[in-house]
Amino acid sequence: MGPDGRSGGAERVVGLGTIAREWGRIGITGFGGPPAHILLLRRLCVERRRWLTPEEFEDGIAATNLLPGPASTQLAVLTAWRLRGAPGALVGGVCFVGPGLVLILALAALFLAGDPPLWVLGAAAGAGAAVPAVAVQAATSLVPASLGRIGRTGAARARWAGYALAGAVAAVLTGPWLVLVLIAAGLAEIAVRGGRGDREPGGPGGPGGPGGPGARSGLPLATGPLALGGLGGLGAVAWVAFKVGALSYGGGFVIIPLMRDDAVNRYHWMTDGQFLNAVALGQVTPGPVVHTVAAVGYAAAGLGGGLLAAAVAFAPSFLFVLLGGRHFDRLRADRRVRDFLTGAGPAVTGAIAGSALPLAASLGYGWQWGVLAGALLWLVLARRGVVLALLAAGAAGVLAVAAGLPPA
Numbered sequence: 001m002g003p004d005g006r007s008g009g010a011e012r013v014v015g016l017g018t019i020a021r022e023w024g025r026i027g028i029t030g031f032g033g034p035p036a037h038i039l040l041l042r043r044l045c046v047e048r049r050r051w052l053t054p055e056e057f058e059d060g061i062a063a064t065n066l067l068p069g070p071a072s073t074q075l076a077v078l079t080a081w082r083l084r085g086a087p088g089a090l091v092g093g094v095c096f097v098g099p100g101l102v103l104i105l106a107l108a109a110l111f112l113a114g115d116p117p118l119w120v121l122g123a124a125a126g127a128g129a130a131v132p133a134v135a136v137q138a139a140t141s142l143v144p145a146s147l148g149r150i151g152r153t154g155a156a157r158a159r160w161a162g163y164a165l166a167g168a169v170a171a172v173l174t175g176p177w178l179v180l181v182l183i184a185a186g187l188a189e190i191a192v193r194g195g196r197g198d199r200e201p202g203g204p205g206g207p208g209g210p211g212g213p214g215a216r217s218g219l220p221l222a223t224g225p226l227a228l229g230g231l232g233g234l235g236a237v238a239w240v241a242f243k244v245g246a247l248s249y250g251g252g253f254v255i256i257p258l259m260r261d262d263a264v265n266r267y268h269w270m271t272d273g274q275f276l277n278a279v280a281l282g283q284v285t286p287g288p289v290v291h292t293v294a295a296v297g298y299a300a301a302g303l304g305g306g307l308l309a310a311a312v313a314f315a316p317s318f319l320f321v322l323l324g325g326r327h328f329d330r331l332r333a334d335r336r337v338r339d340f341l342t343g344a345g346p347a348v349t350g351a352i353a354g355s356a357l358p359l360a361a362s363l364g365y366g367w368q369w370g371v372l373a374g375a376l377l378w379l380v381l382a383r384r385g386v387v388l389a390l391l392a393a394g395a396a397g398v399l400a401v402a403a404g405l406p407p408a
Helices: 014-031 034-048 053-066 069-111 118-150 154-173 175-193 233-246 252-266 273-283 289-333 335-361 364-381 385-404
Strands: none
Touching: 014 034, 014 069, 014 364, 034 053, 034 069, 034 335, 053 069, 053 289, 069 118, 069 273, 069 289, 118 252, 118 273, 118 335, 118 364, 118 385, 154 335, 175 252, 175 335, 233 252, 233 289, 252 273, 252 289, 252 335, 273 289, 273 335, 273 385, 364 385
16 A cells, blocks of 8 residues: 555556546445445456455455444545545545435435325335344344354353343343443453463454454444533534444444434434334435434434534544554454454344344334334345335335325
8 A cells, every 4th residue: 555545456546536426326326235335346446447456455344344433434435545545535435425315314304204294104114114123134144253253162152142142131221331231242352362372263363353354343432422412402413423433333233222222212302113214214225324323313403413413423434544544454453452342243243133122112003013024034034135125114104004004
């Protein structure tokens, strides 16, 4: 990597107009969450344009997997940074995030309106009914990599189960204090591994470790400046968004149990049903799942709140790359960081799975349980796509209200 932040694999300076066009195209077509974003970025940067070597791209995935916040956004910013330094990172990141942000704010205005059309209520109730299934699917998708990191011995698997159970229980019972349980799991694994030199092939640093492309584990790192959250109004919106963007590991869905407690229980910006709608919107729009925070901000303070929430949530991703990109390799090599994530990963997997329970408890109509059952079969057993499941669930909701079922 050159001193200007560009990759050694880039044979020429890539124009900012080219970066804006290509990253904007991914921002428009990137339905399906981080796996789709990674695939599209790889096809662009490695296979089609050959701006980066395969090794450079895989190193970028591994590095961003060790950062808090939305991993696919950070990868988009990092790849643009490697091509054109800070200007490329800013242009590429904004063009990647922008299309989905515009769409989710427009949908939030429709779905959260004071008197929306009946079909909108039905679509929202149907899509929201599938959200607990999305949480279960998100958790199950993390299990193989997480088990691979912790190792194959009986003791390691027992610790994994304990961390996962603790995370699940904390997601149901502790609300904002979930963070302490996740931190405790990471510290416990550091303590267990601290005096040992043995590393299993599947553990941290091995093929299943943080160096792998699917290796993101998770935890919110700290409770941070709680005074911000006590300000109310836009200060509270900024604090919730900051936690989403700067203090949460594990990809988009790990933020759901934490954000729900703030949006529904603490600040009362949304009902449980409206929060389910916001999560569904974050899943069906292109770009990162973290766009959900913009819908929450809109519910709290209108368009200004939505824009503020998005700006605060995504700003850390830009700063991490612009200020720390040159130090990513050192972070990946730190054994204590790897051990911490190895313990926190199962706890986050459990927390995501546990969040399905309060989400399901928010369902208010009998027909929604049928939609949830269908979504579980589609997502967990058949392992099919999230976007299609939510669109089908929304269509089922429209048909339900057309038949006279509530909320008709």
